[in-house]
Amino acid sequence: ELHGKVLANIEEVRARGARTIVVAEEGDSSVDAFADVVFRVPPVPTLYAPLLTVVPLQIFACELAGVKGLDVDQPRNLAKSVTVE
Numbered sequence: 116e117l118h119g120k121v122l123a124n125i126e127e128v129r130a131r132g133a134r135t136i137v138v139a140e141e142g143d144s145s146v147d148a149f150a151d152v153v154f155r156v157p158p159v160p161t162l163y164a165p166l167l168t169v170v171p172l173q174i175f176a177c178e179l180a181g182v183k184g185l186d187v188d189q190p191r192n193l194a195k196s197v198t199v200e
Contacts, residue, residue: 118145125149138168 125135126149137150140158147153156167180187 122146122149136172138172 122145125137125146129135129149134151135149136152136154137146138154138156139146139150141155142158159167177187185191
């Protein structure tokens with residue numbers, strides 16, 4: 116169920132013109148249609164998945180912001196959002 120929601124979120128972001136980088140487990144081809152770039156990672160226990168995916172993406176985002184000359188401590192267009200299901 117969560118996987119479908121994530122795909123819907125990616126689709127919504129792309130509809131607004133964003134380019135997407137997706138991290139997916141090896142063998143998960145369902146994300147290919149929704150991503151500009153796909154990084155494949157081996158399947159790991161759920162407890163360890165954030166270490167394999169989120170932390171490297173945060174480092175990547177920080178480095179990319181630095182290359183683009185953006186201040187990571189002063190993000191543009193940041194808005195508070197509340198979603199109720």
